[in-house]
Amino acid sequence: MFPLAYQPGEIGFCDFTRVKRVAITLRGQPFPHLLFHYRLAWSGWAYGQIVHGGESFVALSEGLQNALAACGGVPRELRTDRLSAASRNRDGSYALDITPRYQALCAHYGLSPSRNNRGVAHENGIVEGPNGHVKRRLEQKLILRGSCDFEEPAEYGELLAEVFSALNAPRQRRYEQELEHLAPLPAFRFADYERLTVRVRSTSTIEVRQVIYSVPPTLIGRQVTVRLHHDRLVVFLGSGWVCQLPRAYGAAGEKRAWCIDLEHLIDGLRAKPRALLHCRYQRHLFPDQRWWEFWQQLLAGGERDGAARLMAEALYVAVRVASFELVLAFLEQAQRRQSLSLSALQQRFRVPPRCPSLPDPVIPQHLLASYDHLVPAAALTGGGSGPAAAAQTTQAGAVSQPLAAAGRAG
Template sequence: MTDRLQYSQRIAAARAGFSERTARRLEADPCLPSQRQPARGRTVPDPLEAVWDTLLLPILERDPAVQAVTLLRHLQMADPDAFPDDRVRRTLERRVRDWRALHGPERDVIFRQAPEPGRMALSDFTDAGRLGVTIGGVPLEHRLFHFVLAYSGWEHVAVVLGGESFTALAENLQNALWTLGGVPQEHRTDSLSAAYRNLDANAAADVTRRYDAFCAHYGMLASRNNPGEAHENGAVEAQNNHLKVALDQALILRGSRDFAELDDWKRFVDELVARRNRRREAAVRTEMAALRPLPIRRTTDFTEVVSRVTKTGGFLVHAVFYSAPSQLIGKRLRVHVYDDRIEAFLGATRVVTHPRQRGRRDGVRVHCVNYRHVIHALRRKPQALAGSVYRDGLFPRSEYEAAWAALSTALPRRDACRRMVDLLWLAHDEACEAELAGLIAGVLDEGLLPEARALKPKLVPRRRELPGDTPVTLTDLSSFDDLLEGRA
């Protein structure tokens, strides 16, 4: 039409790229082509016309959560002849979808937040089973405690062997804060629901009070996201997946997912997290300037249990038997329960430490025994070894367990008990547990039975001599006068 102002109809049509006949038709009709599009109508009758307004719409208005397939089943029950099959299912699903978009209830809106330096830190537990990590060939069931600063993304990760308990949260959160060297204004968790999911109301309230006291010690505001609203904890939820992907890729590069000791796996995690944190140094420096200083001392991050040492040479904590030196029989111990260990105190003196064990769901008692605690009594009563309920827990290494299996098979019970107790006594008396284990393995490989008297001469003698003369310089007493003058 612009060219038509200067050229003839034929030339203008040619310049526009269509025929002269089309040009005549366009000039004869004052409407634009876009305005002449006919309204598209239905090509087939509406199969829901008779039931939508009268039967289905009232149900949707009463409860918009009803599914389209539920409405279809309702139609089939109400009129089986009109709706004998599911051919109208897709039509009904589109109709319900469009109705919800126009008339449905209001939906939640996620407001993206701009994090402030030093404002918020978040913690969460994430299951690490999919990583397939094994310790000595045995699959490791564990979780990862994940602490993240919202602004810089600085993170602290710890291996958690038990559940999502308050002890695991407090201990690892406290380690994260002291590793960071500062305290954020607010700490957010996922409502701590996992910490007291199986507890009664009083126990759950106690966990909440302890958590609030913990945050008050560090001057942090304790906040929690609403149950079921994971996006409110999104800064750490997203990092959980990134962390596990990074660990999985690092394990692929390592070529093996098996570790000799649990500490090796913990060290592997720490090294990977340290590398990830180095990439955030600039943001971390900005955030460190806004963090609050740490308090003078740490606070309680364990659960305390009082237990009495029984005549069986141990005490119970959460249905697990832990051994103790026989001198403590009859004494009441205060036991500090951490996620990975227990520490027992007599008064203010720590007297027993054990790696923490968890009770079994089938009710069978779990025993954690240090053979050094009972070896003196066992040496006086070697025959008690065979029937002891915690016999298998006495053996410090697999080589000692193999020795007992060989001895108990080849010798009478009396001789087998005596030889095995002698081996344990030798390991204790000479402080050669690892070295003796190697000798026992060699003897068993030769098809022989280990005996303490034969193995003792093969041990590397311990150095018992005292060190040589050590010069000692006595302090001049007159130097203390300078201290007195300084005080004056």
């Protein structure tokens, strides 16, 4: 009813939106995700990126900071809808309703936060309307591409970046004018992750948000720090970086989900191949559907223990020696020729022999008398442990630190 006008650098809008009319897949598997959309009200300059999972604070923090960095400046106000990541959505004062983390994020960039009224989405029309424009352009890009399937999220992200680049092209002049009215970026980014402390289990796994992740076996029993992003986990031991894992999200109704990297567990699996038969996350040890189907054929066509030894060795070769595609091609070809065996696999790829287990070292116990040369002669001849003996030791030039009793040595 009331036409609105904004000043350069006055306000930016951000929102999450879902792609509904096309089904994006990664290597043939559904890819549930959201799009984060940021837009300057005066110039119409926009930024967008893929968000894994839901409308979490870490997704909001990363998306907003990436948008501000890409823009090169900060407006005076940031407008959102009723994001649970930003406010508790209770009745009363907005200043009291805003979450401490979102308040700290806005304070770091000098932003004044605001939101629309509950259930009145058109109050954020500056970004709500263009959400549809972005998704229509994305759909057209996918039609021209001829496929909605991608190898990696980064490939999908590049296509989305092309969409926003085309949207920003006619607004370039106004954006440059508005850029002069934006506040400068701070020297450092605000934390766009959650910090968790977990202990690595004896199974070389950690559990984060009801998802089991494998980690290097050298961490078993250690307490590690996890930086939890919306799309990845970064694991630290103390202050040292250890590894980065893709973040997984369980399906609705699942109590547990698994994210297993065979690189972490392959040496243990090769040492105990029968574990492959009854492992709780057996399906997740295989890189794709073809490997899984071949494993099912081995189980149906022969002796189970032999099948487990062969498959564990094949996975080891694929991880350590060759590639998954090359090893699977050999297995399928050998099976057709009825010449598939463990020895044939090892000969084909020249697999190095397993390292023999080293015997426990034998360390001879030294005599307690070997410590005598460390004790001043006066302390040995004086005897006793009272004040007189202590005074005699001091006169002889002994160290001031008290000596342990002989019965406690070693």
